[in-house]
Amino acid sequence: MSLRERIGSSVALLAGDKQADRAVPPTGFTARLTVFTSAAMAFLAVFVLALSLTAGRVADRWTEQLAQTSTLRISAPDGQIDAQVRAALRVLETTPGVAGARALSDEEQRALLAPWFGPDLPVESLPIPRLIEITETDGGYDTTGLRARLQAEVPGALLDDHARWRAPLVKAAERLRALGFAAVILIAGATAAMITLAAQAALAANAQVIRVMRLVGAKDSYIAGAFVRRFTLRAFFGSTVGVAVSGVAVWLLPELDVAGGILEGIGLSGAEWLWIAAIPILASVVAFAATRAAALRTLGRHS
Amino acid sequence: MIELERAAYSYGGGELFTDVTLTLAPGSFHFLTGPSGAGKTTLLKLCYGELIATAGHVRLFGENTRKMDRDRIAMNRRRIGVVHQDCQFLDHLPISENVALPLTVAGRSEEADAYLGELLAWVGLTRQAQQLPPELSGGERQRAALARAIILSPDVILADEPTGNIDWEMSQRLLSLLVELNKLGKTVLVATHDMALIRAAKAQISARVLRLKDRKIQAAEVDL
Numbered sequence: 158m159s160l161r162e163r164i165g166s167s168v169a170l171l172a173g174d175k176q177a178d179r180a181v182p183p184t185g186f187t188a189r190l191t192v193f194t195s196a197a198m199a200f201l202a203v204f205v206l207a208l209s210l211t212a213g214r215v216a217d218r219w220t221e222q223l224a225q226t227s228t229l230r231i232s233a234p235d236g237q238i239d240a241q242v243r244a245a246l247r248v249l250e251t252t253p254g255v256a257g258a259r260a261l262s263d264e265e266q267r268a269l270l271a272p273w274f275g276p277d278l279p280v281e282s283l284p285i286p287r288l289i290e291i292t293e294t295d296g297g298y299d300t301t302g303l304r305a306r307l308q309a310e311v312p313g314a315l316l317d318d319h320a321r322w323r324a325p326l327v328k329a330a331e332r333l334r335a336l337g338f339a340a341v342i343l344i345a346g347a348t349a350a351m352i353t354l355a356a357q358a359a360l361a362a363n364a365q366v367i368r369v370m371r372l373v374g375a376k377d378s379y380i381a382g383a384f385v386r387r388f389t390l391r392a393f394f395g396s397t398v399g400v401a402v403s404g405v406a407v408w409l410l411p412e413l414d415v416a417g418g419i420l421e422g423i424g425l426s427g428a429e430w431l432w433i434a435a436i437p438i439l440a441s442v443v444a445f446a447a448t449r450a451a452a453l454r455t456l457g458r459h460s
Numbered sequence: 461m462i463e464l465e466r467a468a469y470s471y472g473g474g475e476l477f478t479d480v481t482l483t484l485a486p487g488s489f490h491f492l493t494g495p496s497g498a499g500k501t502t503l504l505k506l507c508y509g510e511l512i513a514t515a516g517h518v519r520l521f522g523e524n525t526r527k528m529d530r531d532r533i534a535m536n537r538r539r540i541g542v543v544h545q546d547c548q549f550l551d552h553l554p555i556s557e558n559v560a561l562p563l564t565v566a567g568r569s570e571e572a573d574a575y576l577g578e579l580l581a582w583v584g585l586t587r588q589a590q591q592l593p594p595e596l597s598g599g600e601r602q603r604a605a606l607a608r609a610i611i612l613s614p615d616v617i618l619a620d621e622p623t624g625n626i627d628w629e630m631s632q633r634l635l636s637l638l639v640e641l642n643k644l645g646k647t648v649l650v651a652t653h654d655m656a657l658i659r660a661a662k663a664q665i666s667a668r669v670l671r672l673k674d675r676k677i678q679a680a681e682v683d684l
Protein backbone atom coordinates (compact mmCIF):
# COMPACT_ATOMS: atom_id res chain seq x y z
CA MET A 158 0.00 0.00 0.00
CA SER A 159 1.43 3.38 -0.91
CA LEU A 160 1.63 6.10 1.69
CA ARG A 161 -1.13 7.99 -0.06
CA GLU A 162 -3.47 5.04 -0.09
CA ARG A 163 -2.58 4.39 3.50
CA ILE A 164 -3.46 7.93 4.52
CA GLY A 165 -6.58 7.74 2.36
CA SER A 166 -7.75 4.56 4.01
CA SER A 167 -6.94 5.93 7.45
CA VAL A 168 -9.06 8.99 6.78
CA ALA A 169 -11.86 6.81 5.43
CA LEU A 170 -11.57 4.69 8.55
CA LEU A 171 -11.98 7.71 10.77
CA ALA A 172 -14.83 9.14 8.76
CA GLY A 173 -16.48 5.81 9.37
CA ASP A 174 -20.14 5.05 9.49
CA LYS A 175 -22.67 5.36 12.24
CA GLN A 176 -24.11 1.90 11.68
CA ALA A 177 -20.77 0.21 12.27
CA ASP A 178 -20.35 2.18 15.45
CA ARG A 179 -23.74 1.00 16.61
CA ALA A 180 -22.87 -2.61 15.89
CA VAL A 181 -20.20 -2.51 18.57
CA PRO A 182 -21.94 -1.75 21.86
CA PRO A 183 -20.43 1.04 23.93
CA THR A 184 -18.29 -0.20 26.78
CA GLY A 185 -18.48 2.45 29.46
CA PHE A 186 -15.51 1.13 31.34
CA THR A 187 -12.93 1.20 28.56
CA ALA A 188 -14.35 4.50 27.34
CA ARG A 189 -13.85 6.19 30.68
CA LEU A 190 -10.43 4.61 31.08
CA THR A 191 -9.26 5.92 27.72
CA VAL A 192 -10.61 9.41 28.23
CA PHE A 193 -9.10 9.62 31.70
CA THR A 194 -5.72 8.25 30.63
CA SER A 195 -5.52 10.60 27.67
CA ALA A 196 -6.48 13.59 29.79
CA ALA A 197 -3.95 12.75 32.53
CA MET A 198 -1.17 12.09 30.06
CA ALA A 199 -1.87 15.28 28.12
CA PHE A 200 -1.86 17.20 31.38
CA LEU A 201 1.56 15.77 32.27
CA ALA A 202 2.87 16.32 28.78
CA VAL A 203 2.04 20.02 28.92
CA PHE A 204 4.00 20.49 32.14
CA VAL A 205 6.94 18.50 30.93
CA LEU A 206 6.97 20.45 27.69
CA ALA A 207 6.75 23.77 29.52
CA LEU A 208 9.64 22.78 31.76
CA SER A 209 11.66 21.48 28.90
CA LEU A 210 11.08 24.50 26.68
CA THR A 211 11.91 26.83 29.56
CA ALA A 212 15.11 24.95 30.26
CA GLY A 213 15.94 25.23 26.60
CA ARG A 214 15.44 28.97 26.64
CA VAL A 215 17.60 29.36 29.73
CA ALA A 216 20.34 27.26 28.19
CA ASP A 217 20.26 29.30 24.99
CA ARG A 218 20.42 32.61 26.79
CA TRP A 219 23.22 31.58 29.08
CA THR A 220 25.21 30.12 26.25
CA GLU A 221 24.94 33.42 24.43
CA GLN A 222 26.22 35.31 27.44
CA LEU A 223 28.98 32.83 28.02
CA ALA A 224 30.29 33.29 24.54
CA GLN A 225 30.73 36.98 25.18
CA THR A 226 33.46 38.13 27.44
CA SER A 227 35.50 37.89 30.51
CA THR A 228 37.49 40.78 32.00
CA LEU A 229 40.98 41.28 33.24
CA ARG A 230 41.38 43.81 36.03
CA ILE A 231 44.78 45.40 36.50
CA SER A 232 45.60 47.30 39.63
CA ALA A 233 49.06 48.63 40.08
CA PRO A 234 50.83 51.70 41.41
CA ASP A 235 50.31 54.72 39.20
CA GLY A 236 53.51 54.57 37.25
CA GLN A 237 53.38 50.91 36.34
CA ILE A 238 49.82 50.56 35.23
CA ASP A 239 50.27 51.33 31.55
CA ALA A 240 53.23 48.98 31.29
CA GLN A 241 51.26 46.24 32.95
CA VAL A 242 48.30 46.78 30.63
CA ARG A 243 50.60 46.44 27.63
CA ALA A 244 52.19 43.32 29.11
CA ALA A 245 48.80 41.81 29.75
CA LEU A 246 47.66 42.53 26.18
CA ARG A 247 50.81 40.83 24.88
CA VAL A 248 50.11 37.78 27.00
CA LEU A 249 46.52 37.65 25.83
CA GLU A 250 47.49 37.99 22.16
CA THR A 251 49.52 34.82 22.42
CA THR A 252 46.96 32.87 24.44
CA PRO A 253 45.13 30.24 22.44
CA GLY A 254 41.37 30.56 22.76
CA VAL A 255 41.37 34.32 23.07
CA ALA A 256 39.78 35.93 20.04
CA GLY A 257 40.55 39.49 21.05
CA ALA A 258 41.50 41.72 23.94
CA ARG A 259 40.96 45.41 24.33
CA ALA A 260 41.68 47.83 27.13
CA LEU A 261 38.66 49.95 27.97
CA SER A 262 39.09 53.65 27.39
CA ASP A 263 38.75 56.19 30.17
CA GLU A 264 35.34 57.17 28.84
CA GLU A 265 34.10 53.60 28.94
CA GLN A 266 35.38 53.13 32.45
CA ARG A 267 33.76 56.35 33.52
CA ALA A 268 30.49 55.19 32.02
CA LEU A 269 30.73 51.94 33.94
CA LEU A 270 31.32 53.76 37.20
CA ALA A 271 28.85 56.56 36.62
CA PRO A 272 25.94 54.82 38.27
CA TRP A 273 27.86 54.80 41.53
CA PHE A 274 29.98 57.94 41.47
CA GLY A 275 28.29 60.28 39.04
CA PRO A 276 29.46 61.40 35.64
CA ASP A 277 32.25 63.73 36.73
CA LEU A 278 34.54 61.18 38.24
CA PRO A 279 38.18 62.02 37.44
CA VAL A 280 39.07 58.53 36.38
CA GLU A 281 42.57 59.47 35.24
CA SER A 282 43.69 60.74 38.61
CA LEU A 283 42.21 57.99 40.75
CA PRO A 284 43.87 54.69 41.53
CA ILE A 285 41.20 52.78 39.73
CA PRO A 286 42.05 49.43 38.20
CA ARG A 287 42.12 49.32 34.40
CA LEU A 288 39.88 46.86 32.67
CA ILE A 289 40.69 44.69 29.65
CA GLU A 290 37.80 43.07 27.86
CA ILE A 291 38.57 39.58 26.55
CA THR A 292 36.55 37.97 23.79
CA GLU A 293 36.83 34.22 23.64
CA THR A 294 36.76 31.90 20.69
CA ASP A 295 34.12 29.17 20.68
CA GLY A 296 36.45 26.71 22.34
CA GLY A 297 37.42 29.15 25.09
CA TYR A 298 40.81 29.44 26.75
CA ASP A 299 42.43 27.50 29.52
CA THR A 300 41.72 29.57 32.61
CA THR A 301 44.30 27.99 34.88
CA GLY A 302 47.06 28.30 32.29
CA LEU A 303 46.25 31.94 31.62
CA ARG A 304 46.16 32.73 35.34
CA ALA A 305 49.60 31.19 35.80
CA ARG A 306 51.14 33.16 32.93
CA LEU A 307 49.58 36.40 34.12
CA GLN A 308 50.82 35.86 37.63
CA ALA A 309 54.35 35.54 36.31
CA GLU A 310 54.29 38.44 33.88
CA VAL A 311 51.63 40.87 35.13
CA PRO A 312 51.56 40.76 38.92
CA GLY A 313 48.69 43.27 39.19
CA ALA A 314 46.27 41.32 36.96
CA LEU A 315 43.15 39.63 38.19
CA LEU A 316 41.23 37.47 35.74
CA ASP A 317 37.48 37.59 36.23
CA ASP A 318 35.78 34.95 34.10
CA HIS A 319 32.45 35.89 35.62
CA ALA A 320 30.36 34.04 33.10
CA ARG A 321 32.21 30.78 33.38
CA TRP A 322 30.58 29.57 36.53
CA ARG A 323 27.44 29.21 34.52
CA ALA A 324 28.85 26.58 32.23
CA PRO A 325 27.78 23.62 34.35
CA LEU A 326 24.37 25.24 34.73
CA VAL A 327 24.05 25.54 30.99
CA LYS A 328 24.91 21.89 30.72
CA ALA A 329 22.30 21.08 33.35
CA ALA A 330 19.68 23.16 31.57
CA GLU A 331 20.47 21.45 28.29
CA ARG A 332 20.21 18.07 29.93
CA LEU A 333 16.91 19.09 31.46
CA ARG A 334 15.63 19.97 28.02
CA ALA A 335 16.71 16.60 26.63
CA LEU A 336 15.15 14.79 29.59
CA GLY A 337 11.95 16.71 29.01
CA PHE A 338 11.70 15.55 25.43
CA ALA A 339 12.52 12.01 26.51
CA ALA A 340 9.72 12.28 29.07
CA VAL A 341 7.28 13.39 26.37
CA ILE A 342 8.21 10.33 24.33
CA LEU A 343 7.74 8.13 27.40
CA ILE A 344 4.36 9.70 28.03
CA ALA A 345 3.37 8.94 24.45
CA GLY A 346 4.59 5.37 24.91
CA ALA A 347 2.70 4.93 28.17
CA THR A 348 -0.42 6.33 26.53
CA ALA A 349 -0.04 3.86 23.69
CA ALA A 350 0.38 1.01 26.16
CA MET A 351 -2.68 1.96 28.17
CA ILE A 352 -4.84 2.50 25.12
CA THR A 353 -3.68 -0.86 23.78
CA LEU A 354 -4.80 -2.50 27.03
CA ALA A 355 -8.13 -0.70 26.99
CA ALA A 356 -8.66 -1.58 23.33
CA GLN A 357 -7.81 -5.19 24.01
CA ALA A 358 -10.28 -5.28 26.87
CA ALA A 359 -12.94 -3.83 24.58
CA LEU A 360 -12.13 -6.36 21.86
CA ALA A 361 -12.29 -9.23 24.34
CA ALA A 362 -15.57 -7.99 25.77
CA ASN A 363 -16.98 -7.86 22.26
CA ALA A 364 -15.79 -11.26 21.05
CA GLN A 365 -19.36 -12.35 20.31
CA VAL A 366 -20.13 -9.12 18.45
CA ILE A 367 -17.03 -9.60 16.36
CA ARG A 368 -18.06 -13.19 15.65
CA VAL A 369 -21.51 -12.17 14.45
CA MET A 370 -20.14 -9.36 12.28
CA ARG A 371 -17.75 -11.84 10.72
CA LEU A 372 -20.51 -14.34 10.05
CA VAL A 373 -22.44 -11.77 8.05
CA GLY A 374 -19.40 -10.91 5.95
CA ALA A 375 -17.63 -8.05 7.72
CA LYS A 376 -13.99 -7.58 6.80
CA ASP A 377 -11.32 -7.16 9.48
CA SER A 378 -10.75 -3.55 8.48
CA TYR A 379 -14.43 -2.79 8.95
CA ILE A 380 -14.57 -4.33 12.41
CA ALA A 381 -11.27 -2.76 13.42
CA GLY A 382 -12.57 0.58 12.19
CA ALA A 383 -15.41 0.63 14.66
CA PHE A 384 -12.95 0.24 17.53
CA VAL A 385 -10.27 2.50 16.11
CA ARG A 386 -12.70 5.36 15.57
CA ARG A 387 -13.97 5.12 19.07
CA PHE A 388 -10.61 5.05 20.77
CA THR A 389 -9.19 7.78 18.58
CA LEU A 390 -12.08 10.09 19.35
CA ARG A 391 -11.87 9.32 23.06
CA ALA A 392 -8.13 9.99 23.11
CA PHE A 393 -8.66 13.24 21.24
CA PHE A 394 -11.40 14.33 23.58
CA GLY A 395 -9.50 13.33 26.73
CA SER A 396 -6.25 14.93 25.69
CA THR A 397 -8.00 18.12 24.64
CA VAL A 398 -9.49 18.40 28.10
CA GLY A 399 -6.11 17.62 29.70
CA VAL A 400 -4.33 20.19 27.56
CA ALA A 401 -6.95 22.84 28.23
CA VAL A 402 -6.73 22.40 31.99
CA SER A 403 -2.96 22.28 32.18
CA GLY A 404 -2.62 25.05 29.60
CA VAL A 405 -4.62 27.35 31.84
CA ALA A 406 -2.55 26.25 34.82
CA VAL A 407 0.72 27.00 33.04
CA TRP A 408 -0.61 30.31 31.82
CA LEU A 409 -1.49 31.27 35.39
CA LEU A 410 1.99 30.43 36.74
CA PRO A 411 3.57 33.56 38.25
CA GLU A 412 6.21 35.22 36.14
CA LEU A 413 9.66 35.09 37.70
CA ASP A 414 12.22 37.69 36.82
CA VAL A 415 15.02 37.06 39.25
CA ALA A 416 18.54 38.41 38.83
CA GLY A 417 17.97 40.15 35.54
CA GLY A 418 16.43 37.22 33.76
CA ILE A 419 19.05 34.67 34.70
CA LEU A 420 16.25 32.58 36.01
CA GLU A 421 13.15 32.42 33.99
CA GLY A 422 9.51 31.88 34.84
CA ILE A 423 8.39 28.39 33.87
CA GLY A 424 5.96 28.87 31.07
CA LEU A 425 5.40 29.09 27.40
CA SER A 426 5.77 31.90 24.99
CA GLY A 427 4.64 32.57 21.47
CA ALA A 428 5.08 29.66 19.11
CA GLU A 429 5.66 27.30 21.98
CA TRP A 430 1.92 27.22 22.55
CA LEU A 431 1.69 25.44 19.22
CA TRP A 432 3.55 22.51 20.74
CA ILE A 433 0.79 22.26 23.28
CA ALA A 434 -1.89 22.42 20.62
CA ALA A 435 -0.17 19.50 18.92
CA ILE A 436 -0.62 17.24 21.94
CA PRO A 437 -4.24 16.20 21.23
CA ILE A 438 -3.26 15.46 17.64
CA LEU A 439 -0.32 13.39 18.82
CA ALA A 440 -2.56 11.59 21.31
CA SER A 441 -5.06 10.80 18.55
CA VAL A 442 -2.34 9.46 16.29
CA VAL A 443 -1.02 7.32 19.14
CA ALA A 444 -4.52 6.01 19.93
CA PHE A 445 -5.24 5.35 16.27
CA ALA A 446 -2.06 3.34 15.79
CA ALA A 447 -2.34 1.48 19.10
CA THR A 448 -5.98 0.49 18.63
CA ARG A 449 -5.55 -0.46 15.02
CA ALA A 450 -2.58 -2.67 15.84
CA ALA A 451 -4.43 -4.26 18.76
CA ALA A 452 -7.58 -4.82 16.70
CA LEU A 453 -5.85 -6.33 13.70
CA ARG A 454 -3.77 -8.55 15.97
CA THR A 455 -6.83 -9.77 17.85
CA LEU A 456 -8.83 -10.28 14.67
CA GLY A 457 -5.93 -12.17 13.14
CA ARG A 458 -5.90 -14.55 16.08
CA HIS A 459 -9.61 -15.35 15.97
CA SER A 460 -9.62 -16.38 12.35
CA MET B 461 -21.79 -23.10 -6.31
CA ILE B 462 -20.35 -25.09 -3.43
CA GLU B 463 -18.33 -28.22 -3.94
CA LEU B 464 -16.80 -30.55 -1.40
CA GLU B 465 -14.21 -32.96 -2.72
CA ARG B 466 -13.23 -35.82 -0.41
CA ALA B 467 -13.51 -33.36 2.45
CA ALA B 468 -12.84 -34.43 6.04
CA TYR B 469 -12.94 -32.57 9.30
CA SER B 470 -11.53 -33.26 12.71
CA TYR B 471 -11.69 -31.01 15.79
CA GLY B 472 -8.54 -32.69 17.06
CA GLY B 473 -10.00 -36.01 18.20
CA GLY B 474 -10.89 -38.50 15.50
CA GLU B 475 -12.24 -37.40 12.16
CA LEU B 476 -15.90 -36.42 12.39
CA PHE B 477 -16.46 -37.37 8.77
CA THR B 478 -14.23 -38.28 5.88
CA ASP B 479 -14.37 -38.46 2.16
CA VAL B 480 -17.39 -36.23 1.77
CA THR B 481 -17.90 -35.38 -1.87
CA LEU B 482 -20.84 -33.18 -2.59
CA THR B 483 -21.84 -30.60 -5.15
CA LEU B 484 -24.54 -28.03 -4.54
CA ALA B 485 -25.52 -27.17 -8.09
CA PRO B 486 -27.16 -23.80 -8.80
CA GLY B 487 -30.88 -23.95 -8.05
CA SER B 488 -30.70 -27.28 -6.22
CA PHE B 489 -32.44 -28.04 -2.93
CA HIS B 490 -30.75 -30.40 -0.46
CA PHE B 491 -31.60 -31.69 2.96
CA LEU B 492 -28.86 -32.87 5.27
CA THR B 493 -29.92 -35.24 8.03
CA GLY B 494 -28.17 -37.47 10.48
CA PRO B 495 -28.03 -38.15 14.19
CA SER B 496 -27.20 -35.39 16.60
CA GLY B 497 -23.44 -34.95 16.81
CA ALA B 498 -22.84 -36.48 13.38
CA GLY B 499 -21.35 -33.22 12.17
CA LYS B 500 -24.08 -31.48 10.21
CA THR B 501 -23.29 -28.08 11.66
CA THR B 502 -19.60 -28.73 11.09
CA LEU B 503 -20.23 -29.60 7.46
CA LEU B 504 -22.16 -26.35 6.99
CA LYS B 505 -19.28 -24.43 8.57
CA LEU B 506 -17.00 -25.87 5.91
CA CYS B 507 -19.47 -24.57 3.34
CA TYR B 508 -19.18 -20.93 4.44
CA GLY B 509 -15.53 -20.92 5.30
CA GLU B 510 -15.78 -20.74 9.08
CA LEU B 511 -13.84 -23.98 9.21
CA ILE B 512 -11.30 -25.27 6.73
CA ALA B 513 -11.40 -28.95 5.79
CA THR B 514 -8.62 -30.93 7.46
CA ALA B 515 -8.37 -33.08 4.33
CA GLY B 516 -9.76 -32.76 0.83
CA HIS B 517 -11.05 -29.53 -0.69
CA VAL B 518 -13.97 -27.18 -0.33
CA ARG B 519 -14.63 -24.78 -3.17
CA LEU B 520 -16.97 -21.80 -2.93
CA PHE B 521 -17.90 -20.46 -6.34
CA GLY B 522 -14.89 -22.29 -7.73
CA GLU B 523 -12.44 -20.94 -5.17
CA ASN B 524 -10.71 -23.19 -2.65
CA THR B 525 -11.40 -22.05 0.92
CA ARG B 526 -7.95 -23.13 2.00
CA LYS B 527 -6.42 -20.49 -0.26
CA MET B 528 -8.68 -17.62 0.75
CA ASP B 529 -7.56 -14.89 3.11
CA ARG B 530 -10.04 -13.51 5.61
CA ASP B 531 -11.16 -10.71 3.32
CA ARG B 532 -11.94 -13.21 0.55
CA ILE B 533 -13.91 -15.34 2.98
CA ALA B 534 -15.83 -12.23 4.06
CA MET B 535 -16.63 -11.42 0.44
CA ASN B 536 -17.80 -14.99 -0.21
CA ARG B 537 -20.00 -14.95 2.88
CA ARG B 538 -21.95 -12.10 1.33
CA ARG B 539 -23.00 -14.54 -1.38
CA ILE B 540 -24.00 -17.25 1.08
CA GLY B 541 -26.87 -16.60 3.46
CA VAL B 542 -26.64 -18.66 6.62
CA VAL B 543 -29.36 -19.37 9.18
CA HIS B 544 -27.33 -20.48 12.17
CA GLN B 545 -28.54 -23.13 14.56
CA ASP B 546 -28.10 -20.67 17.44
CA CYS B 547 -29.16 -17.64 15.37
CA GLN B 548 -26.22 -15.38 16.37
CA PHE B 549 -27.68 -11.91 16.78
CA LEU B 550 -26.30 -8.73 18.25
CA ASP B 551 -28.44 -8.59 21.35
CA HIS B 552 -28.12 -4.85 21.86
CA LEU B 553 -29.57 -3.96 18.47
CA PRO B 554 -33.24 -4.21 17.48
CA ILE B 555 -34.31 -6.94 15.08
CA SER B 556 -34.54 -4.51 12.17
CA GLU B 557 -30.88 -3.56 12.53
CA ASN B 558 -29.85 -7.16 13.05
CA VAL B 559 -31.60 -8.17 9.87
CA ALA B 560 -29.94 -5.27 8.03
CA LEU B 561 -26.49 -6.07 9.45
CA PRO B 562 -25.14 -7.81 6.32
CA LEU B 563 -26.00 -4.66 4.33
CA THR B 564 -24.39 -2.50 6.99
CA VAL B 565 -21.09 -4.36 7.05
CA ALA B 566 -21.06 -4.40 3.26
CA GLY B 567 -21.24 -0.60 3.37
CA ARG B 568 -24.69 -0.59 1.76
CA SER B 569 -26.81 0.39 4.74
CA GLU B 570 -28.69 2.98 2.68
CA GLU B 571 -30.30 0.12 0.70
CA ALA B 572 -31.89 -1.19 3.89
CA ASP B 573 -34.76 1.29 3.67
CA ALA B 574 -35.81 -0.16 0.35
CA TYR B 575 -36.34 -3.79 1.30
CA LEU B 576 -36.16 -4.13 5.03
CA GLY B 577 -39.86 -3.40 5.57
CA GLU B 578 -40.93 -5.77 2.85
CA LEU B 579 -38.59 -8.48 4.07
CA LEU B 580 -39.78 -8.21 7.67
CA ALA B 581 -43.36 -8.39 6.45
CA TRP B 582 -42.50 -11.48 4.39
CA VAL B 583 -41.23 -13.30 7.51
CA GLY B 584 -44.04 -11.85 9.60
CA LEU B 585 -41.95 -9.73 11.94
CA THR B 586 -43.15 -6.23 11.16
CA ARG B 587 -44.54 -5.80 14.66
CA GLN B 588 -41.31 -7.03 16.30
CA ALA B 589 -38.96 -4.85 14.22
CA GLN B 590 -37.94 -2.62 17.11
CA GLN B 591 -37.65 -5.38 19.71
CA LEU B 592 -34.32 -6.76 20.85
CA PRO B 593 -33.46 -10.36 19.90
CA PRO B 594 -33.71 -11.72 23.47
CA GLU B 595 -37.28 -10.46 23.59
CA LEU B 596 -38.37 -12.67 20.68
CA SER B 597 -39.69 -16.21 20.73
CA GLY B 598 -37.56 -19.01 19.30
CA GLY B 599 -39.59 -19.14 16.09
CA GLU B 600 -39.49 -15.38 15.64
CA ARG B 601 -35.75 -15.44 16.09
CA GLN B 602 -35.41 -18.14 13.46
CA ARG B 603 -37.51 -16.18 11.00
CA ALA B 604 -35.40 -13.12 11.73
CA ALA B 605 -32.31 -15.21 11.08
CA LEU B 606 -33.74 -16.27 7.74
CA ALA B 607 -34.51 -12.66 6.85
CA ARG B 608 -30.95 -11.68 7.68
CA ALA B 609 -29.62 -14.60 5.65
CA ILE B 610 -31.35 -13.43 2.51
CA ILE B 611 -31.14 -9.66 2.75
CA LEU B 612 -28.06 -9.54 0.50
CA SER B 613 -29.92 -11.69 -2.01
CA PRO B 614 -27.32 -14.46 -1.80
CA ASP B 615 -26.89 -17.20 -4.37
CA VAL B 616 -26.84 -19.91 -1.71
CA ILE B 617 -28.84 -20.34 1.49
CA LEU B 618 -27.57 -22.65 4.20
CA ALA B 619 -30.04 -23.27 7.03
CA ASP B 620 -29.01 -25.17 10.14
CA GLU B 621 -32.06 -26.60 11.96
CA PRO B 622 -34.21 -23.64 10.92
CA THR B 623 -37.24 -25.33 12.45
CA GLY B 624 -35.43 -26.52 15.55
CA ASN B 625 -37.63 -24.91 18.15
CA ILE B 626 -40.83 -24.01 16.44
CA ASP B 627 -44.21 -25.64 16.06
CA TRP B 628 -45.40 -27.51 13.02
CA GLU B 629 -47.40 -24.67 11.55
CA MET B 630 -44.55 -22.21 11.84
CA SER B 631 -42.07 -24.69 10.41
CA GLN B 632 -44.41 -25.15 7.45
CA ARG B 633 -44.28 -21.39 6.91
CA LEU B 634 -40.51 -21.35 7.13
CA LEU B 635 -40.29 -24.22 4.72
CA SER B 636 -42.53 -22.47 2.25
CA LEU B 637 -40.28 -19.40 2.49
CA LEU B 638 -37.29 -21.59 1.62
CA VAL B 639 -39.18 -23.27 -1.20
CA GLU B 640 -40.15 -19.88 -2.56
CA LEU B 641 -36.51 -18.79 -2.52
CA ASN B 642 -35.50 -21.99 -4.28
CA LYS B 643 -38.08 -21.30 -6.95
CA LEU B 644 -36.45 -17.90 -7.40
CA GLY B 645 -33.29 -19.80 -8.34
CA LYS B 646 -31.45 -19.88 -5.02
CA THR B 647 -29.43 -22.91 -4.04
CA VAL B 648 -30.67 -24.23 -0.69
CA LEU B 649 -29.19 -26.63 1.85
CA VAL B 650 -31.17 -27.35 5.01
CA ALA B 651 -29.75 -29.39 7.88
CA THR B 652 -32.54 -30.92 9.91
CA HIS B 653 -33.69 -33.92 11.94
CA ASP B 654 -37.25 -33.20 11.03
CA MET B 655 -38.38 -36.02 8.76
CA ALA B 656 -41.91 -34.66 8.54
CA LEU B 657 -40.50 -31.41 7.23
CA ILE B 658 -38.52 -33.27 4.58
CA ARG B 659 -41.62 -35.17 3.49
CA ALA B 660 -43.59 -31.95 3.32
CA ALA B 661 -40.89 -30.38 1.21
CA LYS B 662 -40.67 -33.31 -1.17
CA ALA B 663 -44.33 -32.85 -1.88
CA GLN B 664 -43.64 -29.35 -3.16
CA ILE B 665 -40.23 -29.57 -4.78
CA SER B 666 -37.66 -32.07 -5.90
CA ALA B 667 -35.16 -32.15 -3.08
CA ARG B 668 -32.22 -34.47 -2.55
CA VAL B 669 -31.80 -35.86 0.93
CA LEU B 670 -28.30 -36.54 2.22
CA ARG B 671 -27.56 -38.46 5.38
CA LEU B 672 -24.46 -38.01 7.47
CA LYS B 673 -23.84 -41.20 9.41
CA ASP B 674 -20.86 -43.29 10.49
CA ARG B 675 -18.47 -40.63 9.24
CA LYS B 676 -19.82 -40.84 5.69
CA ILE B 677 -22.33 -39.00 3.62
CA GLN B 678 -24.86 -41.00 1.65
CA ALA B 679 -28.01 -40.37 -0.30
CA ALA B 680 -30.90 -41.30 1.97
CA GLU B 681 -33.41 -43.93 0.94
CA VAL B 682 -36.41 -42.57 -0.85
CA ASP B 683 -39.03 -43.67 1.64
CA LEU B 684 -37.46 -42.12 4.76
Ligand SMILES: Nc1ncnc2c1ncn2[C@@H]1O[C@H](COP(=O)(O)OP(=O)(O)OP(=O)(O)O)[C@@H](O)[C@H]1O
Pocket residue numbers: 471476494495496497498499500501502503545
Ligand atom coordinates in the same frame (compact mmCIF):
# COMPACT_ATOMS: atom_id res chain seq x y z
N1 LIG C 1 -15.65 -26.27 18.42
C1 LIG C 1 -15.65 -27.58 18.66
N2 LIG C 1 -14.58 -28.16 19.25
C2 LIG C 1 -14.55 -29.47 19.48
N3 LIG C 1 -15.54 -30.30 19.16
C3 LIG C 1 -16.63 -29.79 18.56
C4 LIG C 1 -16.73 -28.41 18.28
N4 LIG C 1 -17.92 -28.18 17.67
C5 LIG C 1 -18.53 -29.39 17.60
N5 LIG C 1 -17.74 -30.34 18.11
C6 LIG C 1 -18.09 -31.78 18.16
O1 LIG C 1 -18.27 -32.24 16.87
C7 LIG C 1 -19.35 -33.13 16.81
C8 LIG C 1 -20.30 -32.68 15.71
O2 LIG C 1 -20.87 -31.44 16.06
P1 LIG C 1 -21.94 -30.75 15.13
O3 LIG C 1 -22.38 -29.51 15.80
O4 LIG C 1 -21.36 -30.62 13.76
O5 LIG C 1 -23.08 -31.84 15.12
P2 LIG C 1 -24.54 -31.75 14.49
O6 LIG C 1 -24.66 -32.87 13.55
O7 LIG C 1 -24.80 -30.40 13.97
O8 LIG C 1 -25.43 -32.03 15.75
P3 LIG C 1 -26.89 -31.46 16.09
O9 LIG C 1 -27.83 -32.23 15.26
O10 LIG C 1 -27.05 -31.75 17.52
O11 LIG C 1 -26.88 -30.01 15.79
C9 LIG C 1 -19.98 -33.14 18.19
O12 LIG C 1 -19.58 -34.32 18.82
C10 LIG C 1 -19.39 -31.97 18.87
O13 LIG C 1 -19.18 -32.25 20.22
Ligand SMILES: [Mg+2]
Pocket residue numbers: 500501502545620
Ligand atom coordinates in the same frame (compact mmCIF):
# COMPACT_ATOMS: atom_id res chain seq x y z
MG1 LIG D 1 -25.99 -28.85 14.49
